[in-house]
Amino acid sequence: MKLIWAGMLLAAGFAVLPAFTDRNDLLNLGVQIFLAIVLAQSWNVLGGYAGQINLGHAAFFGLGALITRTLWVGDVPLVLSLAAGALVATAFACLIGVPAFRLRGAYFAIGTLGLAEILRITVANLLPEISTISAAELASYNMLPRYYLTLALAVLCVAVVALLVPSRLGLGIRAVREDETAAEASGVSARRHKLLALAVSTAFAGLAGGAFAYYHVSYYPQHTFSPIWTFDAVLMSFVGGVGTIHGPVLGALFYVVLKETLALHWVEFHLIIFGVLFILVVLFVPGGLVEAWQRGRRLIARSRRPW
Amino acid sequence: MIFVSFVVNHYFAYFGFFAAKQFSMILTQQLILGLLVGGLYGLAAAGLSLTFGVLRVLNVAHGELLMLGGYGTFWLFTIWKVDPFASLLAVGPAMFVLGLLLYVALFQFVVRAHEEERIKNSLLIGFGLTLVLHALAIQLWTADERAVTTAYSGAALRLGPFAIPLLRLSSLLLAFALLAALHMFLAGTRWGRAIRATAEDWEAAALMGIPVGRTYLLAFALGTALAGIAGGLVSISYSISPSIGMEWTLKALIVIVLAGLGSLFGSFAGGILLGLAESMSVVFLGGPYREVVGLILFLLVLLVRPQGLFGARG
Numbered sequence: 001m002k003l004i005w006a007g008m009l010l011a012a013g014f015a016v017l018p019a020f021t022d023r024n025d026l027l028n029l030g031v032q033i034f035l036a037i038v039l040a041q042s043w044n045v046l047g048g049y050a051g052q053i054n055l056g057h058a059a060f061f062g063l064g065a066l067i068t069r070t071l072w073v074g075d076v077p078l079v080l081s082l083a084a085g086a087l088v089a090t091a092f093a094c095l096i097g098v099p100a101f102r103l104r105g106a107y108f109a110i111g112t113l114g115l116a117e118i119l120r121i122t123v124a125n126l127l128p129e130i131s132t133i134s135a136a137e138l139a140s141y142n143m144l145p146r147y148y149l150t151l152a153l154a155v156l157c158v159a160v161v162a163l164l165v166p167s168r169l170g171l172g173i174r175a176v177r178e179d180e181t182a183a184e185a186s187g188v189s190a191r192r193h194k195l196l197a198l199a200v201s202t203a204f205a206g207l208a209g210g211a212f213a214y215y216h217v218s219y220y221p222q223h224t225f226s227p228i229w230t231f232d233a234v235l236m237s238f239v240g241g242v243g244t245i246h247g248p249v250l251g252a253l254f255y256v257v258l259k260e261t262l263a264l265h266w267v268e269f270h271l272i273i274f275g276v277l278f279i280l281v282v283l284f285v286p287g288g289l290v291e292a293w294q295r296g297r298r299l300i301a302r303s304r305r306p307w
Numbered sequence: 308m309i310f311v312s313f314v315v316n317h318y319f320a321y322f323g324f325f326a327a328k329q330f331s332m333i334l335t336q337q338l339i340l341g342l343l344v345g346g347l348y349g350l351a352a353a354g355l356s357l358t359f360g361v362l363r364v365l366n367v368a369h370g371e372l373l374m375l376g377g378y379g380t381f382w383l384f385t386i387w388k389v390d391p392f393a394s395l396l397a398v399g400p401a402m403f404v405l406g407l408l409l410y411v412a413l414f415q416f417v418v419r420a421h422e423e424e425r426i427k428n429s430l431l432i433g434f435g436l437t438l439v440l441h442a443l444a445i446q447l448w449t450a451d452e453r454a455v456t457t458a459y460s461g462a463a464l465r466l467g468p469f470a471i472p473l474l475r476l477s478s479l480l481l482a483f484a485l486l487a488a489l490h491m492f493l494a495g496t497r498w499g500r501a502i503r504a505t506a507e508d509w510e511a512a513a514l515m516g517i518p519v520g521r522t523y524l525l526a527f528a529l530g531t532a533l534a535g536i537a538g539g540l541v542s543i544s545y546s547i548s549p550s551i552g553m554e555w556t557l558k559a560l561i562v563i564v565l566a567g568l569g570s571l572f573g574s575f576a577g578g579i580l581l582g583l584a585e586s587m588s589v590v591f592l593g594g595p596y597r598e599v600v601g602l603i604l605f606l607l608v609l610l611v612r613p614q615g616l617f618g619a620r621g
Contacts, residue, residue: 114557117602118602272442
């Protein structure tokens, strides 16, 4: 309950922020944080709750970006373009998901990694030109709608996951993660629940990609298929606390702020710090920052006891 | 219209008289190059398949270790003018030591878990390691592409109309010799037998008095050394940059999927198969899709035999 209030407070704080400042760099930082939250949370649905390590998340981010950008630049209304991007990403995921979920554990992970690479190379070959928005659009470029779009997306994504997880379907998804055979034996269809988690995960990845396409002035189409998007999502989810709702949000905040702080002096240095942190988390604190926090509180509580 | 018909006529004339011969020559030359690079794919895969087969951990940082080995050779060559082939004598042992350290620092914690958990955790650890090594390499050596260029780099063996680059040929032969030596080590020595027994069934091996922990350590270090030497050879015959790691990890994984685990010569053959498939794709689909062909093969095999090729257990 406390967490829900904290989340709402955070969202409200971000929502009124533009009223107090019109510094574009702050709004820009906000956009990056919100995109990171959507990316991390969407990965977390499949990776954290359904237990399927997806190393090809970038494929769905890229598909969303590609479709949204193409339609939006072609004068289709933004909302429709975003929806189309999400739809294509999800449809592709479901198409792939049916055979891919026959691969268990490591094979699913490397299979998705291979898939994303295929898409990246193909897009790089077919669309080698940089994608830029039109001069008219550029002249009227305003950070504010980008800020609110990505904020709304982040809130929506976290809310959907928070509603999904305690529901009957969410219980099924978690049951499949814990023990597929036992879940099947109790009448929970492993394939259907994994597909559902995949669909939710990739729909939000596609939306995040679409928002990126709306936000970024110019980029190479292949960039949105780059494995760095997958890496970012995995890092943020794990460092924050995989398989929790607030973990990926914290991870995303921490990651983006650290990255932007370090970017001034050492570009790429944040990857070394986060990579090491990530390894430590996987080895010693599988619950990430969230678990570390709980452990810390327990330690303090124990030391306060009089006996 | 006239222009189009001109182009078409020209095209047909060209093909009619010269194309068949020209085409088969291009194909043969590409196949030779594919064979040569395939040996290195095999060597890269052999290291990964050793660690995966014995420890049952999937180290996706294998390509990054390969990249480090490549920079080792590059450094020795540019700073101390060490002959790149001689430098492998230093790079191999150095990477062996790095493997020992990585196992003690990271992977020994992973192998304590059960099968499925073990693979998943090793995948994540390898992934973290990939990020760190990649970022470190950019700090140390910048993102530029590097290659070792010796006085004899351009030398080629001429076989009629075909050219066989000497360096690549010696890399292939060296890779083969290395795998043969490793095969003899695994087949004939006490530690080699310990490694094979552990790969087959670590619990039974432990009951027979084999120190499983130390066997794991040795196998992991050997795998790392193989990656390092493969990297050295890559920097000699091709080029290296901090971002080649993922590419080589994928190549090694593709070869393992094609060839299965458990046989070093199987890896070698699988590597050559991948090399040939890639060169065919260059001829028929054009250069840019070279990387895609292997990946598609890989996905197809995974989908047709999802449980099989990575070894029967698990």
